[in-house]
Amino acid sequence: MKVKTKNREISWLSFNARLLQEAADPEVPLLERLKFLAIFSSNLDEFFRVRVATLKRVEKVGKKGKKLIGEKPGEVLAEIQRIVLAQRADFDDIYQDIRKELERHKIFIVNETRLSESQQRFVRNYFRQEVRPNLIPLMIDQMDKFPRLKDHAIYLAVHLSAKAEPHKVKYALIELPTDTLDRFIVLPQSDDRKYIIMLDDVIRFGLEAMFHIFQFDEFKAYTIKLTRDAEMDIADDFSESLVLKVTKGLKQRKSGTPVRFVYDHQIPDDYLQYLIRNLKLDKTETNFIPGGRYHNFKDFMKFPRIGPKHWLYPPAPPLPHKDIGSQGSLFSIIQKQDMLLHYPYQTFDYVIDFLREAAIDPAVTSIKITLYRVASNSKVINALINAAKNGKAVTVSMELQARFDEEA
Structure with missing residues (x-):
């Protein structure tokens, strides 16, 4: 009897949809609902960069593709597109519901067209002093070679035109400097209401000042984003070290095949087709x-912490273990009985203390440990380094290809 199974990628999309359910739940604290939308978005980015990219590679091998995954990759990709578009509609509805709830509590996310005179003065100064120095507008219709769009980045595709001469247009591209500037700017408060404007709209507000040298009086900007194939091929070539292979793979990732192109649905069709042509996007390889x-x-993880405390989950500090005191040797404690630690409910400090004690204990001759991912300034690593300096034989098994952490 043939057992029916659900495709792994389709199943994963169902898993990610649970984040939308949490974001839609009115019982979840309001700002936590925004976080769930952020996690959903971040997860979907990685899904396209890896899972969808792999499926598109499999599709290229032709009939052998079905043997590799048990079904036609083209059919799976079509189903993914259908589900993603449906989830996108749900996402937008949930986001609008959250915005309405914020507005009921006098917190407004405004765009560049809804600013008071005093807010306009603030945004104008903020744009001139903070934003403009970080912008590099590219006049793409004047360039011999079209710029390569970065993965992760978002761009404003700017459309410049004149009312008197509607056929006279220019195109420009601006990368949002989210690496150096906050995506959300809290505007000065003049009444009992709070106002937030996004960096995208601050730039839209400043378009006329930025392009003042041109004889245009209409400036519109549409957000676009390109996701690239980020799966890394590490060949079994023993003539190169793994570090060199990973380094090469990271460079290739920057120029990976586009697998997803997200765009503002209000962008004029002629401008959209212009971008598709010049980005050399193929509908057989790229999801539109x-x-x-x-x-x-995903930037909504850094949404301003405004509003009452109950809009966020209260912090849950880790608990101490009832059988481990603050004083004394951990070795002497575990010699008497085994200890089970349950993270994150109990503090990880016990593990750090255990390693630090082992690093200086003369009875310890070696330490063997398996690590997956560690912090940039890891207390675990510092303790192991200290142990090695004290003459201990330290052996660490590490994941060298933890996806998207390879550069570390």
Whole structure:
């Protein structure tokens, strides 16, 4: 009897949809709901960079592709596109519901067209002093070679035109400097309401000042985003070290095949087709996702912490172990009985203390440990280094290809 199974990628999309369910739940604290939208968005980015990219590679091998995954990759990709578009619609509805709830509590996310005179003065100064120095507008219709769009980045595709001469247009591209500037700017408060504007709209507000040398009076900007194949091929070539292979793979990742193109659905069709042609996007290789005015919702993890405390989950400090005191040797404690630690509910400090004690204990001759991912300034690593300096034989098994952490 043939057992029916659900495709792994389709199943993963169902898993990610649970984040949308949490974001839609009115019982979840309001700002935590925004975080769930951010996690959903971040997860979907990685899904396209790896899972969808792999499926598209499999599709290229032709009939052998079905043997590799048990079904036609083209059919799976079509189903993924259908589900992603449906989830995108749900995402937009949930986001609008959250915005309405914020507005009921006098917190407004405004765009460049909804600013008071005093807010306009603030945004104008903020743009001139903070934003403009970080922008590099590219006049793409004047360039011999079209710029390569970065993975992760979001861009404003700018459309410049004149009312008197509607056929006279220019195109420009601006990368949002989210690496150096906050995506959300809290505007000065003049009444009992709070106002937040996104960096995208601050740039839109400043378009006329930025392009003042041209004889145009209409400036529109549409957000676009390109996701590239990020799967890394590490060949079994023993003539090169793994470090060198990973280094090469990271360079290739920057120029990976586009697997997803997200764009503002209000962008004029002639401009959209211009971008598709010049980015050399192929509908057989790239998923086209019409979206809204904003992309990269993962940035909502850094949404300003405003509003009452109950809009966030209260912090849950880790608990001490009832059988481990603050004083004394951990070795002497575990010699008497085994200890089970349950993270994150109990503090990880016990492990750090255990390693630090082992690093200086004369009875310890070696330490063997398996690590997956560690912090940039890891207390675990520092303790192991200290142990090695004290003459201990330290052996560490590490994951060298933890995806998207390879550069570390």
